[in-house]
Amino acid sequence: MAGFADLNLPQGPDKKSLQSLLETAAHLGYSTVALNHVIDFKEKKQEIVKPVCPSELFPSLPIVQGTSKRIKVLTRLTLVVSDPSHCNLLRSTSANIRLYDIIAVFPKTEKLFHIACTTLDVDLVCINVTEKLPFYFRRPPVNMAIDRGIFFELLYAPAIKDSTMRRYTISNAISLMQICKGKNIVISSAAERPLELRGPYDIANLGLLFGLSESEAKAAVSTNCRATILHGETRKSACGVVYTVKKPRKVEEEETTLPACKKAKTQA
């Protein structure tokens, strides 16, 4: 079973608040989180900095509740694109972009949404949840994105902060569900404070409100996040990722500690 993941924790300058966010996320049961670095091209002179290595930031990561493992911290880059020329950056083989684990785009217009779904080499397409949708989702780009293994990201922290944003979040989510039929959805937080984070099962329940089925809602916080991370890893390699996992020792091998006389009998 894939562990729970929250692919959007905003990376602010304040290290202390980030640490408390990580601790809360681990306590709630998230086994993977991604620190999000947002670049808005509207503001001038935005440079893509190298991702900060999480192990440098935090020498000791908190332990995930219910397991004995430490929380896994990834890096993520979100590009807010409002003009087609901004996408050139993604096509060029910029060295710093390749260092991030996950790359997401936030398209502002329908044309850019189409480009992001069909041609751009990204892992996530962010859906606007803080205002009324500036365009309608159409079936061809969404289907193309599902075929390419790109996921759509919905955020829930704005819905907790404000009741108008809550309305937009739910209505935009429902209109997306009508087109994508609950496939390839990732729900993440974008929480700036620990009190805006919610547990993974709470979010799976919230997915029901967005029009997902129970299994799709749970996948939106677990398996789909894992698929996104693996999709990000394939960008660094040629075409695929293979993991090798050490197999647990068989029972027979453990019996080697038996006395020598017994062992000899079974061999004969």
Next chain:
Amino acid sequence: MARAEAAAATFERRVLRGAAEHQYLRVRLELPDGGARPSVAQLKQLVVSALRELHGEVGAALPVDILTYDAKTLSAILRVISSGLVKLWSALTLLGSYQNRRCAFRVLQTSPFLLALAGNSRELVLD
């Protein structure tokens, strides 16, 4: 013959298809340090207002009971009819403030059986 009839009388077939009448939730309210702690009546009011905010009057009319409430740890056990679980849970999830201060409801456990809330398997230490 008489014995068979007696046997038929002793057994009764009952089928429950997910027909638990109520669902129970163990929740904990998280408040920033130094905030006013709600009394049990205020907690009920908070839950109903959360339901009203997300689901309107129909949500506010949902029968929710607070079975226990510990003001020291701010944890409570709620009971709700089964069909209203998703509504109550989502309303608690999206509740963000209490008396204009930030707050969060942590749903610790849900179960159709009250006894199941006596222990939490997620807090077991596994070696």
